[in-house]
Every structure is written in C-alpha cells, then in structure tokens.
Amino acid sequence: MKLTVHGALSVRQRGLSLIELLVAMVIGLIVTLAVTSVITVGEGKRRTTTSTNDMDQAGAYAAYLLDRAVRSAGSSLTQSTQPTDRGVFGCRLNVASLLPASAFPAPFAKNFKAASDLRVAPVLIAKSQSDAGSDVLVVMGGDAxxxxxxxxxxxxxxxxxxxxxxxxxxxxxxxxxxxxxxxxxxxxxxxxxxxxxxxxxxxxxxxxxxxxxxxxxxxxxxxxxxxxxxxxxGNVQFQLFGVGDSSTLYGYDLLQGGGTATAQALADGVIQMRALYGLDTNGDGILDAWADPGATGYDISTVMTTTATLRQIVAVRVSLVMRSASKERDPVSAASLTLFGDAVDASKKSLAQTVTLTGADDTHYRYRVVDFTVPLRNMLLLP
Structure with a gap:
C-alpha cells in the first residue's frame, strides 16, 4: 500500500534570533549611556553656570551696598573742620548706653579693638579685625x-x-x-x-x-x-561692615536704629574683604597714593585720633573675594589670589596682598575678585 502525503508546507521562521536581540540590547545600552553622559555633563555645566552667576550677582550686590555707604560717608560731618576745627573729627563718640562699648556682636566680637574708644571719622579701616579675619569698614555720616x-x-x-x-x-x-x-x-x-x-x-x-x-x-x-x-x-549711618561665619558679609548699626543688637547678613559667598585708604597728600583734591591700614601711622587707632590724616583720606579701595556655592569634582582654582596688584604707596612700594586657599577642598570652588574704588565725595568738597 502506497501512502501519499499531500499539502506538505514549509515552516518559515518569524521574529529575531538570540544574536540579533543581544546586538540590539548592546546598541540600546550604548545609546542610553551616551544620552545619560550628555545629560550629566550638561547638568554639571548648568550647575556651574548657575553657581557662577549667583556668585557674580552676590558680588555686584555687596559692592553696591558698600559703595553706597562709603560714597556718602562724612555727610554732615566734614563741614565741622572748616574754616575752624569744631572738635568733631577724632572725638570719642558717646551714644546713650551704646557707645563706648565693651564689645560688639559677631562678627565684630573677637578681634575688633576700637569698641571702647571709637572715634568720629567718615571712614576707618580695621586691618584683619573681623572674626573671620577680614578687614572691617567703619562708616559714619548724617543726612545731607x-x-x-x-x-x-x-x-x-x-x-x-x-x-x-x-x-x-x-x-x-x-x-x-x-x-x-x-x-x-x-x-x-x-x-x-x-x-x-x-x-x-x-x-x-x-x-x-x-x-x-x-x-x-x-x-x-x-x-x-x-x-x-x-x-x-535711614540716612544717618554709623555702621560696621565685615565678613563673618559661613562666608557672609555682615553690617552692624552702631545706633541700633532697627531695634536689633545683632549684625545683619548682607550678602553671602564673601570669603574675604580687604581695603586700602586713598590719600590726597598735598590737598589738591587728587588722589596721590594708597595706604595699607596695617602700615605704621595708618592703623585704626592712629588714624581715628589724627585729624590731619583723616583730612587726607579721599577714597577707599575695596576688594571682595567671592566663592561659588558649587563644589567641583576636580580642582578648578589656583591655590592663591592676588589683590591690589597695581596699588603702590607714597614711596612706590607695592601694596599687593595674597589670599591663600588653605582648606583641603578650597581649590574645588570657583572664585571671583570684585575690586572697586569709592571716592569720598564729602571729603573732596572740602577746600
């Protein structure tokens, strides 16, 4: 008997083979890694850009606050020196129970030495006397x-x-x-x-x-x-400015006009503030030289009791060292920063100052130096 099989059909394979699936998975992983890498790098750059912009804005705002205060320093006080001296410049300031004081609040509590003997002057600079080691600016003036x-x-x-x-x-x-x-x-x-x-x-x-x-x-x-x-x-100002904890610039109202006995945070990201006196040594109304507030004859104790020196101060140069809030994985900054690189005193001696980054991670942050000069317009108006 002969058996005949009719309608035999060929079976055709459908879908992907195992090898093809593995290849597709590898390609997908590569694409995913590439996209993730691009997103990660982009996010890192975005954080860096945002942090840098925030640092720049904080620096500009801090410079604006200090410029506004210093520029009007001496208002209502400078006319007391002409045509005769009325005993205002260099006099020991007495204010209710506030001044003289045994000490001021942080960041002026530990190192500021003039609390018990603070004298009237448009601007004074206390070298390295904030709690964080920055210079302290003392600004005084009235309502024009x-x-x-x-x-x-x-x-x-x-x-x-x-x-x-x-x-x-x-x-x-x-x-x-x-x-x-x-x-x-x-x-x-x-x-x-x-x-x-x-x-x-x-x-x-x-x-x-x-x-x-x-x-x-x-x-x-x-x-x-x-x-x-x-x-x-708000135009009568007897204020201190200095850097305190958490890299913050503080201001303290000596008259406590706002009803508070503590210093107020003004701007963050400020790790250092340094300042120089600008001097008109011959009385022609033109700045002739700079003076370091740590030099002999220009420390705060001497300046605030020497009327002749106070009369010579016609400008203040300030440098703020700003630090970004974002820490980078790798070092991105040099180990030191130079301030006042072009400033010289009356003997042409350089007044450049170096800020050294000593912390283990300090170079992993970005820095900006905000340098500006403020003329004391009320002093420049004196004959």
Missing part, C-alpha cells in the same frame, strides 16, 4: 538734607538744653552731635523739643556723657552743635 553746618552755642545751657542763635532746620527726633575743639569726647543727642533759640534733648539716644558731661559742654560758648538728621529716614 540736614546741612551739617555746625552751630555755636550762644548762651549757657543745662543737662538737657542747648542755646544757640536759631534752631532753623532742626526738628524733633533729629540727632545732633555736640562737640568742642580740644575736648576728647563728643555726645550724640536726640532732640525732643525746639523753640526759637533752644534745643531740648532727651529720648532714646540721650547721654549725659561718661567722661565729659553734656552739662559741661552746654555751659560753654565754644561748644558746637552739628545737625545729623532724623534716623527714621
């Missing part, structure tokens, strides 16, 4: 609207009254500075009442005087009263 023209006393006053030719332009709550040439102390007082020729003082900022009494000054016709303006307007 007040005029700042000193007025001599015409009749004896008392422990809370000052008698003068007129009280035009002085209002209740204004601050005035009571000084006398040859007297070490000057007293900052607040006006609580006015009549045609008499100011009554008292209020928040009243001081009877610690070593020189207000009654003694008020009794002498060689005493002068300098209007400073109303502190509520």
């Amino acid at each position: 609207v007040a005029g700042g023209v000193p007025r001599g006393l015409t009749d004896p006053g008392s422990a809370n009254t000052l008698s003068m030719d007129n009280t035009v332009g002085i209002s209740t709550d204004d601050l005035v500075l009571v000084s006398q040439n040859g007297t070490a102390d000057c007293l900052l007082e607040q006006v609580t009442g006015t009549s045609t020729k008499v100011l009554t003082v008292g209020g928040t900022y009243y001081t009877a005087g610690k070593t020189t009494s207000l009654q003694t000054l008020a009794a002498s016709t060689s005493t002068y009263v300098t209007p400073l303006g109303n502190p509520a307007n």
